[in-house]
Amino acid sequence: MDMSTRYLGLTLKNPLVVSASPLALDIGNVRKLEDCGAAAIVLPSIFQEDIENEIDEMERLIAEGNSEAFSYFPAHMSENVGPKNYLDLIRKAREAVDIPVIGSLNGTSRTGWIDYAKQMEEAGASAIELNVYFLATDLALSGADVEARYVEILTGVKKAVSIPVSMKLSPYFSSLGHMVKTLDQAGADGFVLFNRFYQPDIDLDELSLVRDLKLSHKGEIRLPLLWIAALAGNIKGSIAASTGVQTAVEVVKYLFVGADVVMTTSALMRHGVGYMKTLHDGLVADLKSREVEKLSDIRGRMSRGAVKDVAAFDRVNYIRILRSGAYNA
Template sequence: MDLSTRYMGLTLKHPIVVSSCPLSDSLAGIKTLEDSGASAVVLHSLFEEQIRRENDAFDFFLESGSDSFAESLNFFPHISDGPKDSDRYLNKIRKAVESTDIPIIGSLNGITNSGWIDYAKLIQDAGAHALELNIYFLPTDISLTAQEIEQRYFEILKAVKKAVTIPVAVKLSPFFSAIGNMAKRLDETGADALVLFNRFYQPDFDLDKLQVDPRSSYSSPDEIRLPLLWIAVLHGQLKASLAASRGVHSPVEVVKYLLAGADTVMVASALMKNGPQFLQVLVDGLEHWLTARDYQSLEEIKGVMSKKNVSDPGAFERINYIKVLESFENPFTAGHY
């Protein structure tokens, strides 16, 4: 069975990729993921805030030291007792690339187009095979317009593409008024892949402490519905590769995403719950599904259920909404009239 796939120019042995998560926080973790069957690993993100904090700290010591005496310049190497977060991140990429045989994809998480963008080039120089931009932006400022928010994405992508030659993926939020057009414009701006979709932090309240509860939660299989829809709609309309993200907890979700037209399927929550060895369960389940139906390769099913290829494209549009409503049976009236 040929399970290989192409993702933004990279050839992967199968479509299941480890998404950015704590499991890739160490070199040992990355090697474990490879040994467990990962076709590629997206490293945990380097955040814009981490970089800015380091730069601000250096500027503070630079200014305060230079006011004292010229010889203070000799003390700059001792500002920190250990390597910076960014240095550790770049070193991790170097070691991961040297010690594994799978693509290592760096990840940058930020919301502006200055300062931290320089690290895209450093990530490339460290040996990363590709870069994922996780533009995690919650526009809580109600004075911002939709156009201003969208423009941030294009400016960041343009700046990164100008700085590097490795493939660049953009991890998108579903919260745009015209997500299809947004995807099209990012594709035209040069995105090599689109990852659909990001899981935004959604706070809860602690009623005892009356505080915002920052805890996160694992995804659930029901979350595949939204990315499944848009991957099916976008398949065949863009040059960029499509990566599915959210809700993968069994081979069932993997197969559905591929039928919609995904080139790769990202997984994180299932591995956090079941361990890295669960990767093999997903791969074996995919192969079993294909074999049972006499398929010879992954390419035979990719996009078969996309809007472009189904016999009834209206199934993805408003007409199907009416059918869904008609399919519901009221449990309080059923059988009484």
């Protein structure tokens, strides 16, 4: 059985990709994930704030003429701005494994991204994932302004590097399909659907904001399923499914609607990096039971363009569910 797939122009041995998380900070974990079947790994995101803070610190030292502190920076500082540990992580990960290692940039504006993207490419990243973590809470900001920011970031990074660039998107656009098409035409090599924004809760006893991490669950698969099904076959870029992957069942569903690869982090954080083997073996078993010879035999068979009942993806589905009573309380 041929489980190979193409993602961002890269040939992967199977569709299982580790999405960005702290797990990949440990090179031992990176090696084990490869051994357990991962076909590629997205390193944890480096944040725009981290890059800017280090730039600010360097500029402060220069302004103060602090020659002793300044001596700790490399001779060609303009070529090495940004948190060095992340660049070292890219190098070490590339040396440790044979599978592609994808760097991740997390930010809200073009500032600081372009030079750092170049350094990530030089450090050996196989591709770059742009995680534009931007909530438009400024009430004066229009939808067009928000969308323009995404395009500006993408085009700036694409001009700076020669490796593939993907966009990790949230579903919070008034016309998500149009936004993806716009970014596709602007040169995005792929899309990760979807990013999960971590909104705060409130502690009523302390009257303080609670910032905690809620891992995804399989019930969250439905929104990405719908949009991947709608986009499959209609864009040039690759499609990575993300969110809600807990078992091989979710992986297979994502492949059926047209995903090129399927990403997971929550399952690995719940069960440990060795759980990648469980996902891999479960995927192999499912495909064998279906007598699948290659992934293209099932990929996209349940996409919006492939099914006869297109209305099942749209509003009529909502109406039918309500009238039939086929819903969970």
